[in-house]
Amino acid sequence: MRKFLTLGLTTLLAAGAAAAVGTAAHAGSQLEFGACPADVAQVYAKLKCATVNVPLDYSRPFGARIDVLVTKHASTNPAKRRGVLFVNPGGPANSAVMAAGKLTHPSPSGHTRMPAEVLAAYDVIGIDSRGTGHSQPLSCVGDDYWSELQPDPDRPEERDKSWERWKAFAKSCADKNGDVLKHTGSRNVIKDMDHVRTLLGEEKISYLGYSYGTYLGSAYAQTYPQRIDRMILDSTMNPVDQQMWYDNSTGQVVAGVARQRTYLEWIAKYDNVFHLGKTHDEVNAAWQKLLGDFRQRPRGPRKNVGAVELMDVYIANLSHELYWEPLAKAMADYVLRGDETAVLDWATPGGGAAGERMIAGMISIACVDSDAPSDRAKIERDFTELARTSDFAWYNVSIPSACANWHAGHDQRIVPSGRNLPPILMFGTEGDSATPYVNTVAMHKQLPSSVLVTERGSGTHCVFGAHQSMVNWDAQRIGGDYLVNGVLPNGDTDIAPHPLPVPTPATAAAARPAVLSPQS
Incomplete structure (x- = not known):
C-alpha cells in the first residue's frame, strides 16, 4: 500500500474485447425492473428492483427454488453505456442491493462514490446473496x-x-x-450471478468486489473466465488458505x-x-x-x-x-x-x-x-x-x-488459477485490519493478469469508491480510467494515503449510526 503513484497510466487493455462488450452485445433483458422494497426505495429512489427465482440446488434444477433480489442503477448516459457492473460489498452478508445505491447515490454536496464517467458507462447491478438481505434471509436463533x-x-x-x-x-x-443451509455458500451464489447475467442479456459482466466480495469475484472468474470483462478486487480475502x-x-x-x-x-x-x-x-x-x-x-x-x-x-x-x-x-x-x-x-x-x-x-x-x-x-x-x-x-x-x-x-473453496482472465485491477492498503494486506498480496500472486495499487501509509479497509471523508483521488482516477477506458498502470503502483480526519473540540460525541460497516 504505499508508494507513490507513477503517472504512466498508458496501457490500453483488451481494446478489441471492449468493443464486443458494448451496447451491441446487449441482447435485451428478460428481467422486468420495477419498484424496490420500501426500505430500499426510501433511501435510494433511483434504484429499480427485480426478483429472480433460482434453484436451491443447481444439480436439481426442477427441485426446490428460492428468490433473490436484484437491483439496478441504470446508466446515466445510454449513448455511452458499455455493459453491466456487478457490485458486492462483502460482509459476507452486507447487502449488494443497498451497495448499488450507496455507490451511485449523490451525497448532499453532490459527490458520488463511483466516478461520474463510470455511472455513465454501466448499469450498476446489486444482488443480495441467497440467505441474506432481501434474498430470503436465514434465521438461526431468536430475535433477542x-x-x-x-x-x-x-x-x-x-x-x-x-x-x-x-x-x-x-x-x-x-x-x-x-x-437450505448447505446451499448458501459462494459456489451457489456465483451460479445465481451467472443466471442473472443471462437474464440481463449480457455476454459478459464487469465486477467490483470488496473484502469477501473479492473471493466471490475470483470464484466467479475461475468458474466463468470467458464471461469477465473488467474486474476490480479491493481489499481481498486469501482463497489459497485451505x-x-x-x-x-x-x-x-x-x-x-x-x-x-x-x-x-x-x-x-x-x-x-x-x-x-x-x-x-x-x-x-x-x-x-x-x-x-x-x-x-x-x-x-x-x-x-x-x-x-x-x-x-x-x-x-x-x-x-x-x-x-x-x-x-x-x-x-x-x-x-x-x-x-x-x-x-x-x-x-x-x-x-x-x-x-x-x-x-x-x-x-x-x-x-x-x-x-x-x-x-x-x-x-x-x-x-x-x-x-x-x-x-x-x-x-x-x-x-x-x-x-x-x-x-x-x-x-474455489482457488483461482488466473488462467484465461483479462487484465484485473486490485486495490489494497498495507495496514488493513479487516482483510490483512498479506491476503491481497496472495490473491495478486494467483492472478498473473492483475495490477496491484497499494495505498501506502493507510489502514483503511477498502480504497476505491470510499466515503467522501476518506476518498483517495488517485484511486478514484485509476479505477475510473480502468472501468471506462480499459487503462491500467504500467505495473504495480503505490499511491499516497488519504488524509486522516482532523477532529474539532466543538463536535460532541455522536450517536451510533443505524448500520455499521466498513463501507458506511
Whole structure:
C-alpha cells in the first residue's frame, strides 16, 4: 500500500474485447425492473428492483427454488453505456442491493462514490446473496439472542459458556434451516450471478468486489473466465488458505495490533480535543480503564453491555476512520467525566430480526465456504497465543467457534488459477485490519493478469469508491480510467494515503449510526 503513484497510466487493455462488450452485445433483458422494497426505495429512489427465482440446488434444477433480489442503477448516459457492473460489498452478508445505491447515490454536496464517467458507462447491478438481505434471509436463533449479554471468552472462566453458546447457535442454524443451509455458500451464489447475467442479456459482466466480495469475484472468474470483462478486487480475502475464514480471523488479530496503535496515537496527537493523553501509552491507559470497567461490571438498563459488546463496536471501527472522532469522545466522556451515555449509545446491542438475520447469513456463508478446524483445544491454543500481543484476540473467536460446530458441512473453496482472465485491477492498503494486506498480496500472486495499487501509509479497509471523508483521488482516477477506458498502470503502483480526519473540540460525541460497516 504505499508508494507513490507513477503517472504512466498508458496501457490500453483488451481494446478489441471492449468493443464486443458494448451496447451491441446487449441482447435485451428478460428481467422486468420495477419498484424496490420500501426500505430500499426510501433511501435510494433511483434504484429499480427485480426478483429472480433460482434453484436451491443447481444439480436439481426442477427441485426446490428460492428468490433473490436484484437491483439496478441504470446508466446515466445510454449513448455511452458499455455493459453491466456487478457490485458486492462483502460482509459476507452486507447487502449488494443497498451497495448499488450507496455507490451511485449523490451525497448532499453532490459527490458520488463511483466516478461520474463510470455511472455513465454501466448499469450498476446489486444482488443480495441467497440467505441474506432481501434474498430470503436465514434465521438461526431468536430475535433477542444477540441483545443479551454475551459471555466474555477473554476470561478463562467464561470460555465454556462462550463455546456452548456458539455450539448452540450452530445447532439451531441446522435445525431451523435444514438442507437450505448447505446451499448458501459462494459456489451457489456465483451460479445465481451467472443466471442473472443471462437474464440481463449480457455476454459478459464487469465486477467490483470488496473484502469477501473479492473471493466471490475470483470464484466467479475461475468458474466463468470467458464471461469477465473488467474486474476490480479491493481489499481481498486469501482463497489459497485451505481454512480461509479461520485464517482470516487469526490474521485480523495480528494486523489489528498495528491498526489499534495508529488509532490511539491519532487520539494522542489531538490531546487538545480529547484530553486523554499526549502519548500512545497514556491513551491506551484510558482505553484499558474503559474496557476493564465494562468487563468487571456490565452496564446499561438491562446490564447487557460488557466487554464483548464494547469490543464489537471498537474493532468494527478500527478498520476505517469515519467514526474515530465520536468514539474517542465517547471514551473521554467516560474516563474523564464518568459519563457512560455515549458509550452505551454506541455499544448497546440492538437485537431484533434484522441483526439476527445479518449474523445468521454472515456465519453461514463463512462456515460453508471453506474447511475449518473442529478441535476446540487447537482453537484455544491459537487464540491464547494471539492474546499475548493483542487486546482483542478472543473477540475474534466467534466464526471459528461457530464453524467448528457446523452441521451443514464445508465446501471446497474455489482457488483461482488466473488462467484465461483479462487484465484485473486490485486495490489494497498495507495496514488493513479487516482483510490483512498479506491476503491481497496472495490473491495478486494467483492472478498473473492483475495490477496491484497499494495505498501506502493507510489502514483503511477498502480504497476505491470510499466515503467522501476518506476518498483517495488517485484511486478514484485509476479505477475510473480502468472501468471506462480499459487503462491500467504500467505495473504495480503505490499511491499516497488519504488524509486522516482532523477532529474539532466543538463536535460532541455522536450517536451510533443505524448500520455499521466498513463501507458506511
